[in-house]
Amino acid sequence: MDWITTVDHKKIAILYLWAGGLFFGIGGLEAILIRIQLIKPMNTFLDAQTFNELITMHGTTMIFLGVMPVIFALMNAVIPLQIGARDVAFPFLNSLGFWTFLFGGLLLNLSWVMGGAPDAGWTAYTPLSGKGYSASHGVDFYTIGLQIAGLGTLIGGINFLATIITMRAPGMSFMRMPMFAWATFITSAIILFAFPAVTVGLVLLTFDRILDANFFNVAGGGNPVLWQHIFWIFGHPEVYILILPAFGIISEVIPTFSRKRLFGYSSMVFATILIAFLGFMVWAHHMFTTGLGPVANALFSVSTMLIAVPTGIKIFNWLFTMWGGQVRFTTPNLFAAGFIPTFTMGGVTGVMLASAPADFQFHDTYFVVAHFHYVIVGGLVLGLFAGLHYWWPKMFGRMLSESLGKWTFWTFIIGFHLTFFVQHFLGLMGMQRRVFTYLPNQQFDTLNLVSTVGAFLMGVGMIIFLVNVFLTSRRPADAPEDPWEDGRTLEWTIPSPPPEYNFKQTPLVRGLDAFWKEKMAGHKGMTPAEPVGPIHMPSATILPFLMSVGIFIAGLGFMFSRDEFSSSIMSFLFNNYIVTALGLLITFGSMLMRSLFDDHGWHIEPEELEGR
């Protein structure tokens, strides 16, 4: 019950982590099934329809329900601590964001048991995703599930923007903010502009499918290429929503374990902003083969290539952070070290893809599959592993096992390169992506086998990590405040895990890497910026949970509103929008409760604070 009603950012972080981990596991299983099917030519392990459902759900689940929540988990766990705040700006909304994400994700995955998962690819290109060619409810689950989950992401993004703008500790100017906080800030800004675009697209597609509208229907005057523009206007910034937090994590981990401040901090900030800006300018490079014409292709080619410049700045700044330092290869830093060459490889193939005439050959082949897995798995997932191992003691008060961590790293990264490096060549040799099988004697066989073996090795790495988490959870919570000994930022000045109010006294920040600065000045901790006084805390509430349940029910009701059921009661309930109305009633009722009943929260008194 405590977990359902909590509004504490640290607990919500843990909820995000478990839910994200669950969906990540589902997405991983889907990946393994895909690789088993492709292990040899003309394999009959899966049929074509199931395979298409698996690739669609693998992509959708991993992007929206796997990695994004883990990013949000780390942001929630760390950001208020890093900027010296007691919580996020809107704790109630934070909880609402988590529950809408979870119920959106559950709705999407319900499709597996309720008559067919979406099968039109994670990009859901029309007309294949239209009702005429995808008749099951699969794509409806996709559109409605993602609308609900996207609501949560948008709420989360706005919340972090407000938190970082308004709740920084005294003395923490923007240019003294840790890089992870910067990455979160920019990422949230991208979310604010990109997610409404996909929501609009999903609403239009829902209208087409459920209410027989004609936005993308050619016969009705619609245009299927329109969907691609809307999708990628969201979809390309989404890539940076994913990778910028990883950049932020790496920028925290490398300085800590090199015992040096981040090289070129201001150019890092500038590069992050520039990447976000350019990220919105390049969506059409996903569409070079759509027939945009030479002028558009040339412009989008060049603008895409430009992203290499700020990204290059970051890579070299990380390398020079280690230059002259004392590099310690703890598990988090091992992942950060693995990140640099791996992500660079994903980055350079990105520049190759930007060259439009060459992309005519790369597009929709395994070369592209290899490229974006190098960026998302080799970049983001390695970054998330670095961040999880790094902040685990702060989140749970327990150190993960270093030796198991190293095993995780080596099996995962070797498996990763084995899986995806060979896919570059598969693509160039003529293998298209999203094929459920392939004819023999095209020289695809060996490389596909290697790729599948690699995927299993990655799976082993994931299992070792889970074992590590399990074994760690059984040990006593005895992590010190600054477990890595060289912590530089504010989160390492308070106990692990932090008390629910985070900071007894808000710290005074006197420079970049505030904690490191105090340590170098010979101080044991931060100078407080305020006297000890009562701390105002928000009350726990079940309303966000109820609101999300309501939206979930309404979504299901709307989706099935035109179906015929075998039982007449069911038909009556759904066809008359009674289920939809009931769901909306729960949601709006909860909102009304929230508006009508003033909740002033409660206080922790100074005596209680001293008593600890």
Next chain:
Amino acid sequence: MMKTWQAGKRLLPMTAALGLLLAGCGREDLSVLRPQGPVAESSYGLMKLSITIMIVVLLIVFSIAAYVWIRFRRKKDQDEIPKQVEGSFKLEVLWTVIPLILVIVLAIPTVKVVFAAGNDHSDDKDAIKVKVTGHQYWWEFEYTDYGITTAQDLIIPTGKHIAFELSTKDVLHSFWVPSLAGKMDTNPDGTVNRFSFSAPNEGVYRGKCAELCGPSHGFMEFKVKSVSGEAFDKWVASMKAPESVMPEDPVLAEKFKSQCLTCHAIGSMPASPVAPSLTGIGSRESVAGILLNDDTREDGAPVLENLKTWLHDPQSVKPGNKMPNPKDKGLSDEEIDGIAEFLAGYTLD
């Protein structure tokens, strides 16, 4: 065209070495890395240039990384605090400018080739104009200047520009012959795409659909058969004046007419919008695009055998396709075999 260009020249030795290495990859009739025509060649040139630049970048990053990891590893008794360097304006400018130069080096030939690839030859009198229509899961080729329509095998004369006009009858597909040219999407009417390629050498090239289009997307293959000019003219002539062939057995002929020709076109019949034309199907490279009519290869079989495989259960060959099972249409096994034999023998000279 890239050779004339200065910065590319300096990278030439490495490009050449890389080219040799990559050329070992894949089949000549399929691989992007073994281009068989000028259009694929120009993409390949850009790929070689970009791979060369990118390998140089990777080598620099990898070596700096390896150096710092080894050189600046923390020693056991190391306790002094390293110097907290804020950054270096000069260095940061350096690694802003160098990538910028590399991007420009790649951008200039890219833009050149983009505009060259925009040349679609649709008003070139000398070009062969072909209207390509994608269907779930087969390809229709209409030669507008000759008034003939065929399916699955695109016959082209060597050396001539082929001007394509691409569209689709259902969902989006993407027309791709890796060893001849990059891919281009087939969009519905209203957003018709044009492009062009040519094949200097005779040969059969494998083509594929590259845009997810349903369950049998992976099986939506076709062949491009590049033949001499005379052979092409001869083929056009035999397509234009087809004999009106029918199975010899009148019962079978009636079945064929009433069950097959309701969807398929044959000989002089006008092309059907729903199913592939059957004219000269016995001399095609494959049945259904994926059953190869070549019994000299281990993955091939005689055309008759392939036709029987297809006709006895089309769904098991290509899941989700629109061809009804002939058995459901009231054809017996013997009749199906009879039609297969007739079709296998229906060749063009």
